[in-house]
Each structure stands twice: as structure tokens, then as C-alpha cells.
Amino acid sequence: MPADPSSPHPPSIKDVARRANASTTTVSRVLSQPDAVRPDLRQRVQQAIAELGYRPNLAARRLRQQRASLIGLIVSDIRNPFFTDISRAVEDMAYRHGLRLILCNSDEDPAKEQSYLELMADEQASGVILSPTPELTRRFRADQHPFPVVLVDRAPDDTPTDLVLLDNAHAARRLTEHLLDQGCRRIALLAGSRSSTGRERQAGYEAALRERGLAPQVLPLRPTADEGQAAAAPLLATDPAERPDALLATNGLLLLGAWKAIRAAGLTMPTDIALAGFDNNDWTTLPEPAVTVLAQPTADIGRSAAELLLQRMAEPARPPRRIVLEGTLMVRGSSARQV
The missing domain is CATH 1.10.260.40 (lambda repressor-like DNA-binding domains)
Known part of the structure; x- marks a missing residue:
């Protein structure tokens, strides 16, 4: 009883x-x-x-252990389904291991990000999983923090640290080559410009075009649906002989914006223009035709990041590990006439 x-x-x-x-x-x-x-x-x-x-008595346990039984997760934009899925996977792992989780949303704001990192220190967090802002990515050092840090999605240059990310250049190359194989030759890239992820995907796109002797057309953008729609609209209003015959987006929000622009322009996919991009968000299967995507293994990314953090908490001196995962190309009707 x-x-x-x-x-x-x-x-x-x-x-x-x-x-x-x-x-x-x-x-x-x-x-x-x-x-x-x-x-x-x-x-x-x-x-x-x-x-x-x-x-x-959690307060008493904290005093005994001299650290909180919690971990932190700081993501760039919780509205992005990519980070929502990662958050769910991290939360599942934290629950299984008896850890509490503090979820924070930095909004790509370095000041907000720093405030949350200070909060984690004040709360004596056992460790933090972080999708860093571009500013922090450029100057990140693991030993600057009083807790272990595992990075996801974005990698600092030449800085040894635990991290989990997609093979972005290879994934973008696969998407671009798929469009090229469908006969597309004027492929415009809606590229997130605020992270290493967007730059790596742009590099993969450009490499695929160079191999075919084709010129890239890159639109650097903030990674939001509104930005994607606003950037794509004038491209679609040009003469059919000059407008792109395909749009490629480097994240799910830009992809949604591109899809909205195509619909608003009254164009048919893939006859008038093909569309493909990153992230297998739920909405991508709803239109007719459904949208071709490079599906990221978000559950694996979140789970792998949590596992790395638990290992680092248990073995603080072990060498850093870098986990690079592959995505899955899901070809659908927006880019292929027969699927």
C-alpha cells in the first residue's frame, strides 16, 4: 500500500x-x-x-555525489524536426540511465548559448550534448568547460573532441548525382549559410557538378522555410529556358520553403522542375508527388551522442571519438518520373 x-x-x-x-x-x-x-x-x-x-531526496544525493544526476542538451532550433528527433533519442537514453535532462534552445544566438552553458555549470551537469553556433564552432575547445561535451551535427576545425555527424559532403553529392542522372543540368542549391553542415553539403554539391562540367548556382540563406520560399520564388519566375530545372535544399526547412515556392508558381514536379533535399520530415510524404530526400539517421545520431557522453563521463581521459554516419537516399516523385 x-x-x-x-x-x-x-x-x-x-x-x-x-x-x-x-x-x-x-x-x-x-x-x-x-x-x-x-x-x-x-x-x-x-x-x-x-x-x-x-x-x-535529489538534493541530498547531489550533495553526496558533488554533482547533479543530470545532463544537458543544447540545440540550435527545436522547431527543426531534425533536432526534435535527436532530442527524443537523447531523452530516451537519459531516462534509461537514470539521468535527468535539461533541454535548451539556443536559436543560433551565441549569447543565449553561452547563458545555457553557464546554467549547466551552475547545475553541476554531468555532461552536455551540444549543437554549437557557428561562433562557438570556430573557437570550441573541450577543456574550456567544467563538464564533458559531445558535439552533434557541426564539427570544429582541427579540434579533437567527441562528436557525431552525418557525412554531409558525400550525402549532398549523392543527392546531386541523383538529379543529374534524371537529366537535370541547372541545379540551384538553397544552402544554409550559418553552419559547417551547410558548407560541407555545398562542397559535395559543387564537386558533383564540377565532374560533369556544370556551373553551380548557390543561394546562401538562413535555414528557415520563409527564407527558402523567398529565395526560390524569383528563380521560378524567370524564363523556362533559363530557370533552374531542379532545386536542392540543404535542410528540411529550406526544402519546405522551396516546395511552397514551386506550388505558388504553379509548376509541376518533376516535369517543370525537380525538387530534392535533406531530412525525411513527415510532410515530405504527404504531397503528390512525394518529395525526394536524403534521410538522416536522427535516432542514431542522438543515441550515439548520448553513448559517447556516458563513455566520456565514465572515462574522462579516453581519446576523443568521431562518429560519422551515412544517410539514406529516398527517391520519390518530386525528382523522378518513375519511382
Whole structure:
């Protein structure tokens, strides 16, 4: 029976241990590292916790451990489904390991980002997963922070640190080559200009065009749907003999903006113009035709980042690791007449 909330003596960890016929150390481990306890014993302890209505004293645990049982996640734009999916994967891993998670949204603002990094220090976070702003990417050093940091999506130049990212140049090259194989020759790139990710994808696009002797057409943009639509609209209003025969977008929000511009111009995909881009967001399967995308392994990115952080927390002196993942090309009707 759950404990009486009005009782002056709430259940203690010793009460849980007695009820579960386990040691207090085992109870503590179930609370902090449940995967480290064998399933039958873990279930017994969790049942005792539920029956007694026990709640751990987190403040006391913090004082004992001299650090909070939490990690931080700072993303560039939580409205971007790419970061939403990564956040979900990180949260799942944190929950499985008995860690609390603080989620912060920097809005690509270095001052806001710095404020959140200071918050993590004040909260004695065990570690932070970070999608850095371009400013921080250029000057990032892991030893500048009082906690381990794992970077996602964006990589600093020549700085050894734990990070997880997509092979951006190769992925963009695959998308560009797909469009070229469909007969497209005037491919305009809507390129996110505020991160290393956008620059790497632009490099892959340009390499594919150079191999075919074709000239690139790059529009550097802030990575939002409004920016993508505004930039694509005048391109589509030009003479059919001069306008692009394909639009390629370096992220899901720019891709959405390009799709809106094509629809507003009354053009047909892929007959009048082909469309392809990054991120397999839910909306990309809804139009007719559906939109060709390079699907990023967002769940793997988030899970791998959390695993790297847990390893770094356990082994602070180990060498940095760089995990580079491949995406999946999903060819659909927006770029291919037959799929």
C-alpha cells in the first residue's frame, strides 16, 4: 500500500531495501543505473518503490555525489524536426540511465548559448550534448568547460573532441548525382549559410557538378522555410529556358520553403522542375508527388551522442571519438518520373 502522504515519516531508502529484500546499495543503483541491476532484482526494487510511494531526496544525493544526476542538451532550433528527433533519442537514453535532462534552445544566438552553458555549470551537469553556433564552432575547445561535451551535427576545425555527424559532403553529392542522372543540368542549391553542415553539403554539391562540367548556382540563406520560399520564388519566375530545372535544399526547412515556392508558381514536379533535399520530415510524404530526400539517421545520431557522453563521463581521459554516419537516399516523385 502506498505511503500516507500526510505521514511525518516518509519512506526511506532503508524501507525500500527491507521491502524488496535487497541492500540499500542495490536500491541506489536501481535509481541511478537501472541497466546495471539484473532484471528480476530491479523489478522487485521498483515494485517496492511503487508500493511505498518512495521519492529519492535529489538534493541530498547531489550533495553526496558533488554533482547533479543530470545532463544537458543544447540545440540550435527545436522547431527543426531534425533536432526534435535527436532530442527524443537523447531523452530516451537519459531516462534509461537514470539521468535527468535539461533541454535548451539556443536559436543560433551565441549569447543565449553561452547563458545555457553557464546554467549547466551552475547545475553541476554531468555532461552536455551540444549543437554549437557557428561562433562557438570556430573557437570550441573541450577543456574550456567544467563538464564533458559531445558535439552533434557541426564539427570544429582541427579540434579533437567527441562528436557525431552525418557525412554531409558525400550525402549532398549523392543527392546531386541523383538529379543529374534524371537529366537535370541547372541545379540551384538553397544552402544554409550559418553552419559547417551547410558548407560541407555545398562542397559535395559543387564537386558533383564540377565532374560533369556544370556551373553551380548557390543561394546562401538562413535555414528557415520563409527564407527558402523567398529565395526560390524569383528563380521560378524567370524564363523556362533559363530557370533552374531542379532545386536542392540543404535542410528540411529550406526544402519546405522551396516546395511552397514551386506550388505558388504553379509548376509541376518533376516535369517543370525537380525538387530534392535533406531530412525525411513527415510532410515530405504527404504531397503528390512525394518529395525526394536524403534521410538522416536522427535516432542514431542522438543515441550515439548520448553513448559517447556516458563513455566520456565514465572515462574522462579516453581519446576523443568521431562518429560519422551515412544517410539514406529516398527517391520519390518530386525528382523522378518513375519511382
